[in-house]
Amino acid sequence: MPRRTVTIIIPTFQRRESVLRLLASLSNQDFPPTAFDVVVAVDGSTDGTVEAVRAFAGPYGVSVLEGPNRGRAGACNAGIRAASGDVIVLLDDDMEAVPGFLAAHARAHESSGRRAVVGAAPIVSSAESPPFVRYMAAGFRSRLARLGEPGYRLRFRDAYTGNFSVRRDVIQSVGGFDETFRAYGHEDYELALRLQSAGVELVFGPHALAWQHYEKTFAAFARDGVARGRTAVLFADKHPEVVESIKLSEYGQGPLKWRVLRGLLLRLSLVTDRVPGWIIAAVGAAERRGATRLDRWYRYAIDFFYWYGVREARRGGAPVRGREPAGFTAPSTRPGVRDA
Numbered sequence: 001m002p003r004r005t006v007t008i009i010i011p012t013f014q015r016r017e018s019v020l021r022l023l024a025s026l027s028n029q030d031f032p033p034t035a036f037d038v039v040v041a042v043d044g045s046t047d048g049t050v051e052a053v054r055a056f057a058g059p060y061g062v063s064v065l066e067g068p069n070r071g072r073a074g075a076c077n078a079g080i081r082a083a084s085g086d087v088i089v090l091l092d093d094d095m096e097a098v099p100g101f102l103a104a105h106a107r108a109h110e111s112s113g114r115r116a117v118v119g120a121a122p123i124v125s126s127a128e129s130p131p132f133v134r135y136m137a138a139g140f141r142s143r144l145a146r147l148g149e150p151g152y153r154l155r156f157r158d159a160y161t162g163n164f165s166v167r168r169d170v171i172q173s174v175g176g177f178d179e180t181f182r183a184y185g186h187e188d189y190e191l192a193l194r195l196q197s198a199g200v201e202l203v204f205g206p207h208a209l210a211w212q213h214y215e216k217t218f219a220a221f222a223r224d225g226v227a228r229g230r231t232a233v234l235f236a237d238k239h240p241e242v243v244e245s246i247k248l249s250e251y252g253q254g255p256l257k258w259r260v261l262r263g264l265l266l267r268l269s270l271v272t273d274r275v276p277g278w279i280i281a282a283v284g285a286a287e288r289r290g291a292t293r294l295d296r297w298y299r300y301a302i303d304f305f306y307w308y309g310v311r312e313a314r315r316g317g318a319p320v321r322g323r324e325p326a327g328f329t330a331p332s333t334r335p336g337v338r339d340a
Contacts, residue, residue: 006036006106007085007168011075012093013042016049018213019093023056025210031102033059041079044069071182076161080176083168092162095121095210104208105165114170115201116192118154119163119208120144131287132218135298140212147204154202157246159192163210166195174198178238185228186235189246193239218287218298219280222305226276229309251307258300265304266311279304 008026012019019040026038037060040053044067053064065078080088087109089102101119108117122144125137147158174194181187196202216224236243243249252259269275279301286297 005085006031006087006089006102006165007079007083008036008038008089008091008102009041009076009079009083010038010091010093011041011043011072011079012045012049013069013072013075014045014047014049015093016045016047016052019049020052020056021213022091022093022095022097023053023058023062025095025097026060026102027058028099029097029102030099031106035106036085036102037061037063039063039065039079039082041065041067041075041082043067043072043075070179071187072184073177073181073187074179077176077179080168080171086168087165088168088171089165090161090163091210092212094213094215095163096124096213097210101208101210104205108165108203108205108208109167113201114167114199115203116159116164116166116170116195117203117205117208118147118159119165119205119210120148121160121163121210121212123212123214125214130217131294132216132221132298133214135295136214136216136221144206148206152204154204155245156189156192156196156202156242158204159188159202161188161191162212163208165205165208166200170195170198170200174200181231181234183227183231184224186231190235190238193242218283218301222276222280222301225302225305226309226312229306229311230313231309232306233310233313247306248310254303258303262300262304262307266307269308269311276305276308 042049042064050064050066056062065082067078076090089105105117123137123140125134177187178190192202232248236248265275283297283301286294291297
């Protein structure tokens with residue numbers, strides 16, 4: 001069977017240098033440059049990304065789509081509509097593809113079966129990396145190890161679309177991403193669930209590897225954590241049949257002491273919107289003093305922000321792009337594979 005043509009879609013927001021690093025890595029692929037092209041879907045960036053990409057000189061074709069800030073789902077859909085390749089590869093802007101990345105994705109679609117491929121996306125880290133980056137890298141290594149276990153069958157909750165491929169006709173047949181997911185989180189799961197419901201097999205592609213340059217601080221991640229709680233409610237409203245298989249059903253799980261403390265913090269946050277800022281400050285202090293159980297600080301704080309977002313979504317249907325509570329001073333960032 002002849003090798004299929006590929007269109008790589010890169011959704012991006014305010015990440016010019018990251019996009020240029022990714023484009024440079026795609027210049028070194030073990031794949032004919034005439035067999036693929038790249039569409040950079042710029043989601044309302046004002047940092048010169050459009051001009052930088054247009055000036056980029058590579059061995060493959062690159063086009064730029066400009067649009068208003070509408071969220072990652074909308075940017076991906078714009079790229080899908082503009083794609084000409086038989087296979088769509090979605091790649092987040094903080095990735096750096098290894099030489100065999102694209103060939104591995106293409107090989108996975110050479111059979112006639114309907115499948116979607118979740119590529120490996122380990123986080124770059126070292127002893128010199130910030131502690132939160134090391135924490136996220138360790139967690140993602142564990143996730144990739146699980147996906148790579150012999151006989152493991154991927155579920156929708158295992159999917160992320162920061163390194164993901166599917167035939168163009170297949171993703172178009174299910175309508176692409178749901179653009180009501182405008183904030184961080186769950187647009188991946190929602191798409192993967194509809195693909196699986198349509199008979200598409202989810203598979204892990206360990207050789208379709210792109211390194212993830214994770215640059216979020218904990219404060220930035222906390223902001224996204226609130227959005228993830230809100231979009232969990234949106235996801236559950238759209239697909240109530242899966243509520244028992246996502247985090248939204250796990251409020252009563254975990255150590256009793258933490259559940260009691262979390263409940264008190266959530267109640268206190270009804271009185272003052274400074275609680276999230278206090279938690280971010282406490283985690284920052286733990287980082288600076290090198291707390292021995294920093295992973296526990298991260299784990300519980302991440303849990304709080306998720307449930308804070310859930311509570312806000314359930315209180316009168318708060319919009320996912322509404323006012324942020326005090327303490328969220330970090331700029332909104334969109335790179336990074338979605339966490340489970």
